[in-house]
Amino acid sequence: MQYQVSQNSATDVQASCIVVTLDQTGKLSEAAEAINNAANGFLQARVDAGDISGKLAETLLLPGVSGISAERVLLVGTGDKPQTTETALKVLNAIAAASAKLSGSVALSIHNLANEEVSESWLAEQTAMAYGRSQYSFTATKPQADNDQAAKKAEQIIWLGTDVSSQLEKGEAIAQGVNYARDLGNLPGNICTPSYLAEEAEKLADNPAVETTIIDEDQMEAMGAGAFVSVAKGSIEPGKLIIMKYSGADNADDAPHIILGKGITFDTGGISLKPGAKMDEMKYDMCGAASVLGTMQALVALKPKVNIIGMITSAENMPSGHASKPGDVVTSLSGKTIEILNTDAEGRLVLCDALTYGIDNFKPASVVDIATLTGACMAALGAVNSGLFTKDEALADELQLAARYSRDKVWRLPLEDDYQELLDTNFADMANIGGPLAGATTAACFLARFTEGTPWAHLDIAGTAWGGAGKTKGASGRPVALLVNYLLNK
Incomplete structure (x- = not known):
């Protein structure tokens, strides 16, 4: 336009x-x-x-x-x-x-x-x-x-x-980013694989301000990312950790802001197999990754003076002879051990290793992860608000401000230490689920254990990333508008 x-x-x-x-x-x-x-x-x-x-x-x-x-x-x-x-x-x-x-x-x-x-x-x-x-x-x-x-x-x-040219250009850039994320989300899982997402990220590197790095599943296993590998190994499609580094700040050494998207390009639930009804919608389990790619595309067009790292942790979650089993214990990149009580709680497993990698290697000023993580968040907030979890009040204020401005709504949910004990297990440092209650919060509590000392927030977009039925079904492109405004405000 x-x-x-x-x-x-x-x-x-x-x-x-x-x-x-x-x-x-x-x-x-x-x-x-x-x-x-x-x-x-x-x-x-x-x-x-x-x-x-x-x-x-x-x-x-x-x-x-x-x-x-x-x-x-x-x-x-x-x-x-x-x-x-x-x-x-x-x-x-x-x-x-x-x-x-x-x-x-x-x-x-x-x-x-x-x-x-x-x-x-x-x-x-x-x-x-x-x-x-x-x-x-x-x-x-x-x-x-x-x-x-x-x-x-x-x-x-x-x-x-009056002359509002810059605002029209900004809105167009965000609209293009949103629609790019929608396209990625709507693609079927046989096309939009982890390798496909990696190829899309590499296209962004055509811009000289962007450097893209792809770390494959074998490299992740070699470095000790056992949580990520426990998900990816069940599929013939190799998992990928995708890193897009945008350098826009006048000072190249300024600490970057990380946005990290969950990119499970299809989620069967693994051995903890999901019901067949509506399983086709699990192609949307990579919408967090799509929102990161859409945000990065918009930012490349807008050229903000800030350093940003877009990360995507991508895999298929499939049942096979190589897949993880309920009761397995794996060692994450952080060294913490995890008992996998449910293989359908896989998003937090790929995200936790990506959080450790991003924080250790880039020393970011902030981290925001975006994930279609829990049905519990969808049950709580429906399709109106994305769930916002953080203990960092300044970061919460920044994200809520961007949400109000963009009308890409969020609602803050609890992240109290009292919920952490629900992840306790006799057989590892933590379990990957916390039981039937407070599922969205215990998922966020799990991720919080891998972010100590870094301003971090988690956006659960399970209810907002897609919607509709029949001819109206499709990806929403959320929360690209929120993320772009949040990062522009930096």
Whole structure:
């Protein structure tokens, strides 16, 4: 998508469509009123006829309006109250849904939505992201049947208002990162393997600011990463630890910020086999890794002056003669031993060795891991909020601030030492599960044991990484928007 800022009036701008608003009392915005006057009261006549009432996110597309340069007018309702970030997002999503498939350019005169809570710059950024969401389609394994229809999409957005070019560019970069993560998540497990993710990471190294390193399963075993290998060894697909180092800070020696994604490209549960129903959705168990790749892509485009390391710990979790068994004890890279009570609690096993490797080798200023880790978090928070776990108050504040700004929501869940005893076992330093209660917290407690002394947070995205059913099923690309804003704030 291309973006342009223009000072043209709503009546004079050349576009396939001009977007203007009205509130729930039927009052037209200043730009809508100008079009109405030029069209001899045509817009007001539509309101008076009840074609549109102005309720929140209601739309009415009007072709061939006389007296103006645009080919169409899209009237959008803004409700009966001043906009909040939540209601403004509904309006922007409605605008994008109604106009994203119109070929050519779409002009937006919506700066009137801005207020103390909703800035024009935020509106611009979220507009770019809304169009990214609306124009997304997954075509890697199902090409569009109607190529002419598939080609119809808005190619340019013209922002009528103050110069918000940088915010539009930022929103576009995030939208591209989100959609890249969605594409990766939606790929089937026979295509998106650990090796495939490694190849995608290597493509990022085409940018001179990025250096990619791939550590394979044999190397991980040689260095003593027994927890990671216990998961990867069950599959014929070799596991990978993927490291993308972005050097943007003026001082190359500045401590980096690590984002670490769980990349289980398919999760059968291993010997602790999952039920067959909906097991196809376990291709989404690499969405943490997808969010890291999407975030890194956006950051490469935005070029922030900060050092960032994107890490992905990737494997398949499969049942086989080589797979780990419940009751096995393995030694992690940290030297701590782990009794594997359930092979379906594999994400924490690959993550713990990656945490140890990243902290020991890069001495990071902070670490945030992102993982589709527990059904317990999904049960607690549904598809609205990702679970946030950390003991570091400053890091919690930074992530919550980024979540509020991006509307990529999180909810903080407990990470108290009292839960740690649930991981106790007679046969190792810890078990990999803590019983039927507080499953999301005990999973986070397990990871916390490998992060002592480093500011660290865990995002459980099991409920937010994908959703829907049938034709609506697909990856969400979350939490790319949160992560990009969090790291830009650094």
